Amino acid sequence: MFAENNNLELLERHFAGKLTEEEQAIFDKSMKTDADFKELVGYFEDFMVGLEDFGDKAVLQELKSLEKTIQQEEKMEGLQNLWKGFFDKADYTLEQLAALFRPVVTYEPLLAHAHRGNDIPLIVTEKEWDMAVEDMVLTFSEPISSDFSLAIENNQRQVVWTSIIPEASIDFTLTLQDTNIQAPGRYYFKLSNDKQTLLQEFFVHKDWMPKP
Amino acid sequence: MDYAIQLEKNKTQWIEAVKSGDSKALELVYRAYRKPFVNWLTQQTSCNQDMALDVFQESVLALYKNAKSGRLDDLKSGIKTYLFAIGKRVWLYRNRQHKVKTSAMEIEDLPVKELIVNPSNLDSMSERQQLVSQLLSKMRPSCRSILFSFYYENLRLKEVAEKLNYKSVNVVKAMKGRCMEALKKMVYQHIKTA
Numbered sequence: 001m002f003a004e005n006n007n008l009e010l011l012e013r014h015f016a017g018k019l020t021e022e023e024q025a026i027f028d029k030s031m032k033t034d035a036d037f038k039e040l041v042g043y044f045e046d047f048m049v050g051l052e053d054f055g056d057k058a059v060l061q062e063l064k065s066l067e068k069t070i071q072q073e074e075k076m077e078g079l080q081n082l083w084k085g086f087f088d089k090a091d092y093t094l095e096q097l098a099a100l101f102r103p104v105v106t107y108e109p110l111l112a113h114a115h116r117g118n119d120i121p122l123i124v125t126e127k128e129w130d131m132a133v134e135d136m137v138l139t140f141s142e143p144i145s146s147d148f149s150l151a152i153e154n155n156q157r158q159v160v161w162t163s164i165i166p167e168a169s170i171d172f173t174l175t176l177q178d179t180n181i182q183a184p185g186r187y188y189f190k191l192s193n194d195k196q197t198l199l200q201e202f203f204v205h206k207d208w209m210p211k212p
Numbered sequence: 213m214d215y216a217i218q219l220e221k222n223k224t225q226w227i228e229a230v231k232s233g234d235s236k237a238l239e240l241v242y243r244a245y246r247k248p249f250v251n252w253l254t255q256q257t258s259c260n261q262d263m264a265l266d267v268f269q270e271s272v273l274a275l276y277k278n279a280k281s282g283r284l285d286d287l288k289s290g291i292k293t294y295l296f297a298i299g300k301r302v303w304l305y306r307n308r309q310h311k312v313k314t315s316a317m318e319i320e321d322l323p324v325k326e327l328i329v330n331p332s333n334l335d336s337m338s339e340r341q342q343l344v345s346q347l348l349s350k351m352r353p354s355c356r357s358i359l360f361s362f363y364y365e366n367l368r369l370k371e372v373a374e375k376l377n378y379k380s381v382n383v384v385k386a387m388k389g390r391c392m393e394a395l396k397k398m399v400y401q402h403i404k405t406a
Contacts, residue, residue, distance in 0.1 A: 067242075
Protein backbone atom coordinates (compact mmCIF):
# COMPACT_ATOMS: atom_id res chain seq x y z
CA MET A 1 0.00 0.00 0.00
CA PHE A 2 1.23 3.47 -0.87
CA ALA A 3 -0.23 4.87 2.34
CA GLU A 4 1.50 2.35 4.64
CA ASN A 5 4.68 3.29 6.53
CA ASN A 6 5.10 6.52 4.52
CA ASN A 7 5.85 4.37 1.47
CA LEU A 8 4.67 7.05 -0.93
CA GLU A 9 6.97 9.74 0.46
CA LEU A 10 9.84 7.26 0.42
CA LEU A 11 9.22 6.43 -3.25
CA GLU A 12 8.89 10.09 -4.19
CA ARG A 13 12.15 10.93 -2.49
CA HIS A 14 13.86 7.90 -4.03
CA PHE A 15 12.87 8.93 -7.54
CA ALA A 16 13.90 12.52 -6.85
CA GLY A 17 17.31 11.18 -5.74
CA LYS A 18 16.85 12.67 -2.30
CA LEU A 19 17.22 9.63 -0.02
CA THR A 20 19.94 9.70 2.62
CA GLU A 21 22.52 6.91 2.51
CA GLU A 22 20.79 5.19 5.40
CA GLU A 23 17.37 5.42 3.74
CA GLN A 24 18.82 4.20 0.45
CA ALA A 25 20.27 1.15 2.19
CA ILE A 26 16.86 0.33 3.71
CA PHE A 27 15.23 0.89 0.32
CA ASP A 28 17.67 -1.45 -1.45
CA LYS A 29 17.22 -4.11 1.23
CA SER A 30 13.41 -3.90 0.97
CA MET A 31 13.65 -4.31 -2.80
CA LYS A 32 15.51 -7.60 -2.28
CA THR A 33 13.49 -9.03 0.59
CA ASP A 34 9.98 -7.55 0.38
CA ALA A 35 8.04 -8.67 -2.73
CA ASP A 36 5.11 -6.36 -1.95
CA PHE A 37 7.41 -3.36 -1.69
CA LYS A 38 9.12 -4.32 -4.95
CA GLU A 39 5.73 -4.55 -6.65
CA LEU A 40 4.81 -1.14 -5.22
CA VAL A 41 7.99 0.37 -6.66
CA GLY A 42 7.08 -1.10 -10.07
CA TYR A 43 3.63 0.47 -9.83
CA PHE A 44 5.08 3.80 -8.82
CA GLU A 45 7.55 3.81 -11.72
CA ASP A 46 4.76 3.09 -14.18
CA PHE A 47 2.56 5.71 -12.54
CA MET A 48 5.21 8.34 -13.04
CA VAL A 49 5.62 7.50 -16.75
CA GLY A 50 1.84 7.30 -17.23
CA LEU A 51 1.35 10.59 -15.39
CA GLU A 52 3.98 12.27 -17.55
CA ASP A 53 2.22 11.07 -20.69
CA PHE A 54 -1.17 12.16 -19.33
CA GLY A 55 0.29 15.56 -18.46
CA ASP A 56 1.86 16.01 -21.90
CA LYS A 57 -1.44 15.24 -23.55
CA ALA A 58 -3.27 17.65 -21.25
CA VAL A 59 -0.81 20.47 -22.07
CA LEU A 60 -1.01 19.74 -25.81
CA GLN A 61 -4.79 19.82 -25.56
CA GLU A 62 -4.57 23.19 -23.82
CA LEU A 63 -2.34 24.49 -26.63
CA LYS A 64 -4.75 23.22 -29.27
CA SER A 65 -7.65 25.02 -27.54
CA LEU A 66 -5.56 28.17 -27.40
CA GLU A 67 -4.81 27.80 -31.12
CA LYS A 68 -8.55 27.64 -31.85
CA THR A 69 -9.12 30.79 -29.78
CA ILE A 70 -6.32 32.63 -31.62
CA GLN A 71 -7.69 31.57 -35.01
CA GLN A 72 -11.14 32.85 -34.02
CA GLU A 73 -9.60 36.12 -32.84
CA GLU A 74 -7.74 36.46 -36.15
CA LYS A 75 -10.89 35.74 -38.11
CA MET A 76 -12.76 38.44 -36.21
CA GLU A 77 -9.88 40.85 -36.68
CA GLY A 78 -9.78 39.97 -40.37
CA LEU A 79 -13.49 40.60 -40.74
CA GLN A 80 -13.16 43.95 -38.99
CA ASN A 81 -10.28 44.91 -41.31
CA LEU A 82 -12.27 43.68 -44.23
CA TRP A 83 -15.16 45.93 -43.39
CA LYS A 84 -12.77 48.81 -42.82
CA GLY A 85 -11.46 48.25 -46.35
CA PHE A 86 -14.81 47.79 -47.97
CA PHE A 87 -16.79 50.35 -46.10
CA ASP A 88 -20.16 49.92 -47.65
CA LYS A 89 -21.65 49.40 -51.05
CA ALA A 90 -23.02 52.90 -50.70
CA ASP A 91 -19.45 54.26 -50.74
CA TYR A 92 -19.11 53.32 -54.40
CA THR A 93 -20.87 54.99 -57.28
CA LEU A 94 -22.42 52.84 -59.98
CA GLU A 95 -19.64 53.92 -62.37
CA GLN A 96 -16.94 52.95 -59.90
CA LEU A 97 -18.49 49.52 -59.38
CA ALA A 98 -18.87 49.03 -63.12
CA ALA A 99 -15.16 49.84 -63.55
CA LEU A 100 -14.12 47.47 -60.77
CA PHE A 101 -16.07 44.58 -62.32
CA ARG A 102 -15.12 45.24 -65.95
CA PRO A 103 -13.40 42.15 -67.44
CA VAL A 104 -9.91 42.22 -68.94
CA VAL A 105 -10.80 41.61 -72.56
CA THR A 106 -7.49 39.98 -73.47
CA TYR A 107 -7.88 37.48 -70.62
CA GLU A 108 -11.29 36.20 -71.69
CA PRO A 109 -10.06 33.56 -74.19
CA LEU A 110 -7.42 32.35 -71.74
CA LEU A 111 -9.68 31.62 -68.81
CA ALA A 112 -9.35 28.23 -67.15
CA HIS A 113 -12.65 26.76 -68.24
CA ALA A 114 -11.66 27.37 -71.83
CA HIS A 115 -7.99 26.57 -71.59
CA ARG A 116 -6.45 24.06 -69.22
CA GLY A 117 -2.75 23.60 -68.65
CA ASN A 118 -1.72 19.97 -69.01
CA ASP A 119 1.03 20.33 -66.43
CA ILE A 120 -1.17 21.93 -63.82
CA PRO A 121 -3.45 19.33 -62.26
CA LEU A 122 -5.93 21.85 -60.88
CA ILE A 123 -9.47 20.57 -60.70
CA VAL A 124 -11.23 23.46 -62.41
CA THR A 125 -14.83 24.01 -61.56
CA GLU A 126 -17.33 26.05 -63.51
CA LYS A 127 -18.19 27.74 -60.27
CA GLU A 128 -17.84 31.50 -60.05
CA TRP A 129 -15.89 32.12 -56.90
CA ASP A 130 -16.97 34.98 -54.69
CA MET A 131 -14.36 35.38 -51.99
CA ALA A 132 -16.55 37.71 -49.96
CA VAL A 133 -18.86 34.74 -49.50
CA GLU A 134 -16.49 31.80 -49.16
CA ASP A 135 -12.81 30.95 -49.09
CA MET A 136 -11.21 29.89 -52.34
CA VAL A 137 -10.08 26.27 -52.27
CA LEU A 138 -7.79 25.12 -55.06
CA THR A 139 -7.81 21.34 -55.31
CA PHE A 140 -5.32 19.34 -57.34
CA SER A 141 -6.06 15.95 -58.85
CA GLU A 142 -2.65 14.76 -57.62
CA PRO A 143 0.14 16.17 -55.40
CA ILE A 144 1.91 18.87 -57.39
CA SER A 145 5.38 17.90 -58.56
CA SER A 146 7.05 21.28 -57.98
CA ASP A 147 6.42 24.60 -56.25
CA PHE A 148 3.65 26.60 -57.94
CA SER A 149 3.41 30.35 -57.85
CA LEU A 150 0.05 31.97 -57.33
CA ALA A 151 -0.55 35.61 -58.25
CA ILE A 152 -3.72 37.62 -57.93
CA GLU A 153 -4.39 40.51 -60.27
CA ASN A 154 -7.16 43.05 -60.24
CA ASN A 155 -8.96 43.99 -63.42
CA GLN A 156 -6.33 46.68 -64.06
CA ARG A 157 -3.83 43.80 -64.39
CA GLN A 158 -2.07 44.97 -61.26
CA VAL A 159 -0.67 42.17 -59.11
CA VAL A 160 -2.24 42.61 -55.70
CA TRP A 161 -0.96 39.48 -53.99
CA THR A 162 1.41 36.55 -54.58
CA SER A 163 2.27 33.31 -52.85
CA ILE A 164 4.00 29.97 -53.36
CA ILE A 165 2.13 26.69 -53.15
CA PRO A 166 4.72 24.18 -52.02
CA GLU A 167 5.56 21.01 -53.90
CA ALA A 168 3.47 17.96 -52.94
CA SER A 169 0.45 20.07 -51.96
CA ILE A 170 -2.88 18.52 -52.77
CA ASP A 171 -4.91 21.64 -52.10
CA PHE A 172 -4.58 25.29 -51.12
CA THR A 173 -7.05 27.47 -49.27
CA LEU A 174 -7.09 31.18 -49.65
CA THR A 175 -9.16 33.55 -47.54
CA LEU A 176 -9.93 37.13 -48.40
CA GLN A 177 -8.06 38.25 -45.28
CA ASP A 178 -4.92 36.44 -46.52
CA THR A 179 -4.93 38.33 -49.80
CA ASN A 180 -5.35 41.79 -48.34
CA ILE A 181 -7.72 42.66 -51.19
CA GLN A 182 -9.30 45.96 -50.25
CA ALA A 183 -12.00 46.47 -52.85
CA PRO A 184 -14.87 44.63 -54.49
CA GLY A 185 -14.53 43.69 -58.13
CA ARG A 186 -13.38 41.18 -60.69
CA TYR A 187 -10.05 39.51 -60.02
CA TYR A 188 -7.88 36.89 -61.67
CA PHE A 189 -5.52 34.33 -60.28
CA LYS A 190 -2.55 33.05 -62.22
CA LEU A 191 -1.28 29.66 -61.17
CA SER A 192 2.12 28.85 -62.67
CA ASN A 193 4.83 26.27 -62.65
CA ASP A 194 8.00 26.59 -64.72
CA LYS A 195 6.17 25.33 -67.82
CA GLN A 196 2.69 26.73 -67.86
CA THR A 197 0.29 29.27 -66.43
CA LEU A 198 -3.36 28.76 -65.73
CA LEU A 199 -5.69 31.71 -65.47
CA GLN A 200 -9.05 31.86 -63.70
CA GLU A 201 -11.28 34.70 -62.69
CA PHE A 202 -13.09 35.21 -59.43
CA PHE A 203 -15.05 37.94 -57.73
CA VAL A 204 -15.23 39.84 -54.52
CA HIS A 205 -18.81 40.83 -53.79
CA LYS A 206 -20.25 39.74 -57.08
CA ASP A 207 -23.64 40.80 -55.74
CA TRP A 208 -22.44 44.42 -56.04
CA MET A 209 -21.73 44.10 -59.77
CA PRO A 210 -24.06 46.45 -61.70
CA LYS A 211 -26.49 44.65 -63.96
CA PRO A 212 -25.83 45.30 -67.66
CA MET B 213 0.96 44.32 -26.73
CA ASP B 214 4.19 42.81 -28.00
CA TYR B 215 4.33 39.46 -26.22
CA ALA B 216 7.82 38.62 -27.52
CA ILE B 217 9.50 41.76 -26.18
CA GLN B 218 7.72 41.33 -22.86
CA LEU B 219 8.83 37.71 -22.67
CA GLU B 220 12.49 38.20 -23.55
CA LYS B 221 12.74 41.12 -21.12
CA ASN B 222 11.35 39.02 -18.30
CA LYS B 223 12.91 35.64 -19.13
CA THR B 224 13.65 34.69 -15.53
CA GLN B 225 10.18 35.65 -14.34
CA TRP B 226 8.67 33.59 -17.16
CA ILE B 227 10.67 30.52 -16.10
CA GLU B 228 9.56 31.07 -12.50
CA ALA B 229 5.95 31.41 -13.64
CA VAL B 230 6.19 28.05 -15.44
CA LYS B 231 7.62 26.46 -12.31
CA SER B 232 4.83 27.84 -10.17
CA GLY B 233 2.20 26.32 -12.48
CA ASP B 234 0.95 29.64 -13.90
CA SER B 235 -0.97 28.62 -17.03
CA LYS B 236 -0.64 32.17 -18.43
CA ALA B 237 3.06 31.50 -18.94
CA LEU B 238 2.28 28.90 -21.56
CA GLU B 239 -0.18 31.19 -23.33
CA LEU B 240 2.34 34.03 -23.34
CA VAL B 241 5.08 32.05 -25.08
CA TYR B 242 2.55 30.55 -27.49
CA ARG B 243 1.21 33.93 -28.58
CA ALA B 244 4.68 35.49 -28.72
CA TYR B 245 6.28 33.03 -31.12
CA ARG B 246 3.44 31.34 -32.99
CA LYS B 247 3.62 33.49 -36.12
CA PRO B 248 7.41 33.84 -36.40
CA PHE B 249 7.85 30.11 -35.78
CA VAL B 250 5.27 29.02 -38.36
CA ASN B 251 6.64 31.50 -40.93
CA TRP B 252 10.19 30.32 -40.30
CA LEU B 253 9.36 26.63 -40.58
CA THR B 254 7.15 26.93 -43.64
CA GLN B 255 9.72 29.09 -45.42
CA GLN B 256 12.72 26.94 -44.55
CA THR B 257 11.16 23.53 -45.17
CA SER B 258 8.42 21.87 -47.17
CA CYS B 259 6.24 21.98 -44.06
CA ASN B 260 2.70 23.28 -44.52
CA GLN B 261 0.86 25.56 -42.09
CA ASP B 262 -0.97 22.79 -40.19
CA MET B 263 2.14 20.69 -39.82
CA ALA B 264 4.10 23.76 -38.68
CA LEU B 265 1.49 24.41 -35.99
CA ASP B 266 1.82 20.81 -34.79
CA VAL B 267 5.60 21.15 -34.62
CA PHE B 268 5.20 24.47 -32.83
CA GLN B 269 2.85 23.01 -30.22
CA GLU B 270 5.19 20.10 -29.59
CA SER B 271 8.12 22.52 -29.31
CA VAL B 272 6.26 24.73 -26.82
CA LEU B 273 5.49 21.63 -24.76
CA ALA B 274 9.17 20.66 -24.81
CA LEU B 275 10.18 24.20 -23.85
CA TYR B 276 7.67 24.14 -21.01
CA LYS B 277 8.98 20.80 -19.73
CA ASN B 278 12.56 21.99 -19.92
CA ALA B 279 11.66 25.15 -17.99
CA LYS B 280 9.66 23.18 -15.44
CA SER B 281 12.51 20.77 -14.78
CA GLY B 282 15.05 23.54 -14.22
CA ARG B 283 17.02 22.97 -17.43
CA LEU B 284 16.54 26.61 -18.42
CA ASP B 285 17.66 28.08 -15.12
CA ASP B 286 21.00 29.18 -16.56
CA LEU B 287 19.74 29.89 -20.05
CA LYS B 288 22.16 32.21 -21.83
CA SER B 289 20.29 32.59 -25.10
CA GLY B 290 16.88 34.13 -25.59
CA ILE B 291 13.75 32.03 -25.22
CA LYS B 292 13.06 32.46 -28.93
CA THR B 293 16.45 31.05 -29.95
CA TYR B 294 15.98 28.13 -27.61
CA LEU B 295 12.44 27.45 -28.81
CA PHE B 296 13.46 27.53 -32.46
CA ALA B 297 16.37 25.16 -31.73
CA ILE B 298 13.85 22.75 -30.21
CA GLY B 299 11.60 23.28 -33.23
CA LYS B 300 14.40 22.35 -35.60
CA ARG B 301 15.03 19.14 -33.68
CA VAL B 302 11.33 18.28 -33.47
CA TRP B 303 11.04 18.78 -37.23
CA LEU B 304 14.11 16.67 -37.93
CA TYR B 305 12.92 14.02 -35.48
CA ARG B 306 9.55 13.84 -37.21
CA ASN B 307 11.27 13.51 -40.58
CA ARG B 308 14.08 11.21 -39.53
CA GLN B 309 12.97 8.59 -42.01
CA HIS B 310 12.85 11.03 -44.90
CA LYS B 311 15.61 12.95 -46.51
CA VAL B 312 15.15 16.44 -45.14
CA LYS B 313 17.20 19.38 -46.31
CA THR B 314 18.61 20.90 -43.15
CA SER B 315 21.23 23.25 -44.53
CA ALA B 316 18.58 25.86 -45.24
CA MET B 317 17.28 25.86 -41.67
CA GLU B 318 19.32 28.70 -40.35
CA ILE B 319 19.08 28.44 -36.63
CA GLU B 320 21.78 28.25 -34.07
CA ASP B 321 22.34 24.75 -32.69
CA LEU B 322 22.47 25.30 -28.98
CA PRO B 323 24.79 23.25 -26.83
CA VAL B 324 21.91 22.18 -24.64
CA LYS B 325 22.32 18.93 -22.83
CA GLU B 326 19.38 16.63 -22.21
CA LEU B 327 17.06 18.74 -24.30
CA ILE B 328 13.63 17.14 -24.32
CA VAL B 329 12.25 17.32 -27.81
CA ASN B 330 9.89 14.37 -28.03
CA PRO B 331 8.28 14.15 -24.61
CA SER B 332 5.72 11.45 -25.23
CA ASN B 333 6.53 8.31 -27.09
CA LEU B 334 3.73 5.80 -26.96
CA ASP B 335 5.85 3.13 -28.64
CA SER B 336 8.25 3.00 -25.75
CA MET B 337 5.57 2.87 -23.05
CA SER B 338 4.56 -0.38 -21.37
CA GLU B 339 0.96 -1.50 -21.33
CA ARG B 340 0.59 -0.57 -17.67
CA GLN B 341 2.08 2.87 -18.25
CA GLN B 342 -0.37 3.50 -21.09
CA LEU B 343 -3.18 2.24 -18.90
CA VAL B 344 -2.27 4.71 -16.16
CA SER B 345 -2.35 7.54 -18.69
CA GLN B 346 -5.81 6.46 -19.90
CA LEU B 347 -7.26 5.81 -16.45
CA LEU B 348 -6.18 9.18 -15.14
CA SER B 349 -8.70 10.84 -17.39
CA LYS B 350 -11.42 8.69 -15.79
CA MET B 351 -10.51 9.62 -12.23
CA ARG B 352 -12.42 12.12 -10.15
CA PRO B 353 -11.41 15.67 -11.20
CA SER B 354 -10.21 16.45 -7.67
CA CYS B 355 -7.83 13.46 -7.73
CA ARG B 356 -6.70 14.22 -11.27
CA SER B 357 -5.90 17.83 -10.39
CA ILE B 358 -3.90 16.90 -7.31
CA LEU B 359 -1.85 14.22 -9.07
CA PHE B 360 -1.31 16.45 -12.12
CA SER B 361 -0.22 19.44 -10.04
CA PHE B 362 2.06 17.49 -7.74
CA TYR B 363 3.69 14.97 -10.06
CA TYR B 364 3.49 16.65 -13.48
CA GLU B 365 3.78 20.31 -12.64
CA ASN B 366 6.18 19.48 -9.80
CA LEU B 367 4.39 21.84 -7.41
CA ARG B 368 4.98 21.53 -3.68
CA LEU B 369 2.11 20.43 -1.44
CA LYS B 370 1.69 23.99 -0.21
CA GLU B 371 1.49 25.31 -3.78
CA VAL B 372 -1.00 22.58 -4.73
CA ALA B 373 -3.16 23.53 -1.73
CA GLU B 374 -3.08 27.20 -2.75
CA LYS B 375 -3.71 26.53 -6.43
CA LEU B 376 -6.62 24.16 -5.83
CA ASN B 377 -8.04 26.03 -2.84
CA TYR B 378 -7.56 23.38 -0.18
CA LYS B 379 -7.55 24.46 3.43
CA SER B 380 -4.31 22.80 4.41
CA VAL B 381 -1.28 20.92 3.18
CA ASN B 382 -2.35 17.92 5.25
CA VAL B 383 -5.63 17.61 3.36
CA VAL B 384 -3.73 17.57 0.05
CA LYS B 385 -1.19 15.08 1.37
CA ALA B 386 -3.91 12.70 2.55
CA MET B 387 -5.85 13.06 -0.69
CA LYS B 388 -2.73 12.44 -2.76
CA GLY B 389 -2.17 9.14 -0.96
CA ARG B 390 -5.80 8.10 -1.40
CA CYS B 391 -5.78 9.07 -5.08
CA MET B 392 -2.63 7.05 -5.76
CA GLU B 393 -4.21 4.10 -3.99
CA ALA B 394 -7.42 4.52 -6.02
CA LEU B 395 -5.40 4.65 -9.23
CA LYS B 396 -3.54 1.49 -8.26
CA LYS B 397 -6.86 -0.24 -7.60
CA MET B 398 -8.23 0.89 -10.98
CA VAL B 399 -5.14 -0.39 -12.79
CA TYR B 400 -5.26 -3.68 -10.89
CA GLN B 401 -8.98 -4.22 -11.59
CA HIS B 402 -8.54 -3.31 -15.24
CA ILE B 403 -5.70 -5.80 -15.69
CA LYS B 404 -7.66 -8.47 -13.79
CA THR B 405 -10.78 -8.11 -15.95
CA ALA B 406 -8.91 -7.74 -19.25
